[in-house]
């Protein structure tokens with residue numbers, strides 16, 4: 001499965017009127033909070049899956065900030081995306097406690113499917129992201145799939161998880177990896 | 183009669199199937215015409231036994247675990263609702279040695295109560311401290327905390343009483359309490375467990391802190407990686423407001439304190455207190471130079487009491503039982519208990535709240551039971567990604583800020599990550615450098631450039647390229663980072679790198 005990078009690398013898509021309406025509603029609802037920028041960005045991303053670059057100017061104007069300030073914040077934080085993610089988002093823990101129980105094998109396994117961290121599958125079904133710790137360090141390797149935490153994940157459980165969401169064919173993908181897809 | 187069954191909602195339990203178990207129990211009960219009240223409690227912290235369910239019986243709560251959904255039919259056939267015998271039966275929860283040996287002060291209620299039941303909270307001793315605090319003068323409250331010897335659990339171990347005094351004495355029209363729930367360290371989850379299992383304890387601790395220092399507004403800065411904790415805390419704040427525990431008149435006292443929840447956005451450095459304040463203000467998480475201390479000029483320039491979740495969660499116990507009672511527990515200048523988190527390649531991982539002075543060996547062997555893989559323990563990393571890799575020769579060291587510092591180690595937030603003998607410490611040192619390069623806020627050169635250079639130098643060492651010269655270069659670089667960094671990110675990064683190099687030199691190239 002070939003993949004395309006999405007985290008910042010993809011060209012920014014122009015925002016649609018619906019997207020602007022969502023951004024404006026977020027501003028209207030949250031703009032009066034002290035330090036409103038992060039709550040607004042989260043709210044926009046929760047609804048759209050990303051923060052359209054075209055939204056920066058609107059948010060800046062509403063909060064009396066410069067465009068550079070808004071842009072700087074969006075790009076500083078790893079969470080904010082500039083392009084829509086796939087239908088499903090898989091976040092794989094890369095931190096030490098998960099490494100201690102072989103967590104890096106999960107990334108290698110997905111790489112065998114052409115899915116590197118920060119990439120979305122060509123069919124748009126799955127975005128893979130790396131995270132540093134999900135707070136499940138006694139039950140690693142850990143992943144978060146569409147916001148839900150999964151522990152003691154090996155290659156087989158990962159395939160089951162993706163299979164159940166219709167991303168990989170149930171029972172593995174036929175990649176023939178030893179100890180992997182079954 | 184309705185049977186009460188506890189199935190944790192803690193996300194660690196959920197990560198290994200707790201939701202499916204709860205659903206299976208509801209279905210099995212309905213199928214048999216049994217009446218069951220399902221309580222979604224926090225976790226008891228015996229994480230290797232999750233999902234660990236409990237049944238309330240005449241002789242107390244009986245535990246079963248680890249339970250999978252497909253075990254439920256068999257459990258019902260074994261009369262689980264009345265504590266029946268079954269291979270998964272662990273006996274009375276309170277008598278499980280792993281739990282009974284701990285000293286649970288901050289975690290007394292987690293896993294016991296329904297996290298969102300205000301009545302349950304009060305029935306288990308909640309609000310006793312807040313009521314007492316409302317009857318005390320602010321100075322007296324500060325003295326209770328000072329005399330308890332409580333130190334910051336976020337990493338630095340700074341005495342809480344000094345901070346409280348500073349914020350209390352600062353003159354300002356507005357002061358804040360800012361709770362640091364960024365919990366970015368790998369191997370740590372105690373903040374998360376408390377937030378998901380007993381959030382009112384944190385809110386009570388924050389309210390007491392607000393009363394003591396004269397702050398009327400509190401913020402919790404919670405990492406975005408914890409969506410379940412966010413949901414529980416948000417609901418708890420709403421309940422606390424509805425009950426009048428928070429708001430314009432705390433418990434009818436006419437004194438105000440309210441709490442607002444803010445979510446981080448995936449930047450490790452935002453756990454550093456000044457970067458966190460910047461982030462709360464809606465800016466990039468760039469570290470501020472100190473002075474001024476946040477206690478003098480913090481959030482929006484106002485005096486701000488910044489504390490980790492665990493520090494604030496210790497406060498209700500201290501106020502209820504007195505500072506002296508807390509100070510009577512512990513070792514040296516490390517007073518009270520530390521909620522230790524056993525993580526990584528460990529057979530019996532979970533939350534172990536023990537007095538300071540407990541040795542690493544007790545934690546790793548008596549509690550942890552060695553590695554999950556069954557192989558020998560080779561190293562443990564204590565204190566998160568900036569903490570040292572501790573070799574087995576140092577396992578008799580007691581948990582104690584000063585003892586750890588003297589040995590060149592860090593207690594940090596109490597995370598203990600276990601590695602077996604397959605670990606490559608050269609790779610882990612490189613990982614530490616790469617992590618710092620990725621997460622540095624970029625404000626100062628030693629950290630920003632040094633970590634990138636460190637990755638390059640380590641690559642050469644690991645490839646066996648001019649090992650001696652490059653190792654000397656690495657040590658130089660670490661020296662510059664230790665002494666030239668603005669904050670502890672760059673300042674402490676040499677700790678995992680050099681501890682790995684010093685204690686496990688055989689993992690650093692052959693040259």
Ligand SMILES: Cc1cc2nc3c(=O)[nH]c(=O)nc-3n(C[C@H](O)[C@H](O)[C@H](O)COP(=O)(O)O)c2cc1C
Pocket residue numbers: 333334335336337338339340362363364365366367450451452453454455456488489490491493494669670671
């Ligand atoms: C890079 C870095 C990351 C930190 N991350 C956290 C964190 O996630 N949670 C936390 O409570 N403290 C963290 N700290 C420590 C805070 O700066 C600060 O000391 C602490 O929040 C103060 O609260 P305490 O006195 O209760 O420990 C971090 C420090 C550094 C340098």
Ligand code: SF4
Pocket residue numbers: 451469621622623624625626627629630667668669670671672673
């Ligand atoms: S040490 Fe690193 S994280 Fe800390 S202020 Fe300097 S660049 Fe930022």
Ligand code: FES
Pocket residue numbers: 093094095096097098099132133134135136137140142368369370
């Ligand atoms: S290190 Fe992976 S969940 Fe904490």
